[in-house]
Amino acid sequence: MDDLRPSPAQIPHRLLSDPRFVHAVQTRDFTTVFAMAREHGISYYRIGETSGMKADRVSKVARGEATVTTLDAIERVADALRIPGALLGLAARPWENSSPRPHPESDDGDDPMNRRQVLRGALAAGxxxxxLAALTESRQPVDLALTADTSPADLSDLETAAEAYGYGYHGQPPTRVLADLASDFVNLRPLLDSPQPVATRIRVCRTAGQMSGMIAIVLHDLGARKEARKWFATASKAAQESGDRQLHAWVLAREAMVPINYGAPQAAALLAEQARQAAGNRPTAAATLAEAVAARAYALSHQPDRAREALTAADMLMERLDASARADTWLTHGEQKHHVHLSHALTALGDTPRARESQQRALELSAPTSTMTRSLLAIDAAACFHHDGDTEQACQRAVAILAALPDAYRTGLVHHRALDLYYSIPAQHREESAVRELHDVLAA
Incomplete structure (x- = not known):
């Protein structure tokens, strides 16, 4: 017997790149979903016909007078409008693997340049x-596809892009770098969808791990630690599937920096230990990073002996790194980065002479455009004054640093590092004028 069910009322593909629509789908806000579908030419009657709902009920949902709550109804709407199951928290729908993909040159608003503009626009306001819904929409397709096979299509271009992103911000606002990274990350999806030889699969997964790890780094720098952890989870999955233990160690060490910088050093120490185990004892960038991060975690959790042990190991590995591992990128461990980690660990240990040496060396090696790194080093230097007994000087320096920063850099990691300085000041000194000024600047 012929299938007499009506064909689906498929939404325009560009809607799946619209942050407002994606957020509505993810929160199961069918009032917005139905209203936006109608704005794009799908009538309430058509939605009802294909989803098994009455047209007047669809209209009521669109006006906010009714809701769609049952799992069966949600699945029928997903199938009717061809909304991928993952966006609704469902399993992949039966039609997803067989649905034709739009031609890359089709004028449906989903080309890479349009997607990049959408991300930049969404991130412009912070x-x-x-x-965050737009970023999630970038991450989820690749995250879900990491269990599939791949195709080499534009893999070389994406590997080159990942290497270029590894050189950091270059004076660009973090949100701009985040938008570009997430836009290119989505282009990995077709490479993860087509069967290919194992060697190609490894390359794609490695690139996915690098890119998602770098997105997590930027989110961490911006203060979005929960989102950063989600991207690190994707990076870890990709790294493990690639079989690259050094990449996995790098992801774990980088992830450990989230709890280090946001007040959970013991959780950071656990992640750093996992990174050390994954990296092994060979002199690699990941192994050196893992030791340096472990030193910071132990210093902040008041385990000075373990911190100094990790510092010694980090220095020994650093001396043995080859030139390629010493490059100044997010994916390697250059001398500048090494001294940034040492600055924080030694400052936390109260070893201010050595901390100042690392701060000075790191500044000498930092580009003038390295706004965030220079700010963090300056706050470490201010904290050294506090450790040495000059709390007034420490607060004045921290206030000057924060006041001089562009808005895009005054939140997130820099703000939290300055907050750590404030909280390290004993309560009996909180009413002193310099300390109050630091408090007011942080509160603002």
Whole structure:
């Protein structure tokens, strides 16, 4: 017997790149979903016909007078409008593997340049709910596809892009770098969808691990630690599937920096230990990073002996690194980065003479455009004054640093590092004028 069910009322593909629509789908806000579908030419009657709902009920949902709550109804709407199951928290729908993909040159608004503009626009106002929904929409397809096979299509271009992103911000606002990275990351999806030889699969997964790890780094720098952890989870999955233990160690060590910088050093120490185990004892960038991060975690959790042991190991590995591992990128461990880690660990240990040496060396090696790194080093230097008994000087320096920063850098990691300085000041000194000024600047 012929299948007499009506064909689906497929939404335009560009809607799946619209942050407002994606957020509505992810929160199961069918009022917005139905209203936006109608704005794009799909009538309430058509939605009802294909989803098994009455047209007047669809209209009521669109007006906010009714809701779609049952699992069966949600699945029928997903199938009717061809909304991928993952966006609704469902398993992949039966039609997803067989649905034709739009031609890359089709004028449906989903080309890479348009997607990049959408991300930049969403992120321009900061890490809002809409912006995070757009980022999630970039991550989920690749995250879900990491269990599939791959195709080599534009792999070389994406590997080159990942290497270029590894050189950091280069004076660009973090949100701009985040938008570009997430836009290119989505281009890995077709490479993860087509069967290919194992060697190609490894390359794609490695690139996915690098890119998602770098997205996590930027989110961490911006203060979105929960989102950063989600991207690190994707990076870890990709690294493990690639079989690259050094990449996995790098991801774990980088992830450990989230709890280090946001007040959970013991959790950071656990991640750093996992990174050390994954990296092994060979002199690699990941192994050196893992030791340096472990030193910071132990210093902050008041385990000075373990911190100094990790510092010694980090220095020994650093001396043995080859030139390629010493490059100044997010994916390697250059001398500048090494001294940035040492600065924080030694400052936390109260070893201010050595901390100042590392701060000075790191500044000498930092580009003038390295705004965030220079700010963090300056706050470490201010904290050294506090450790040496000059709390007034420490607060004045921290206030000057924060006041001189562009808005895009005054939140997130830099703000939290300055907050750590404030909280390290004993309560009996909180009413002193310099300390109050630091408090007011942080509160603002």
């Amino acid at each position: 890490l809002t709910t809409t912006a």
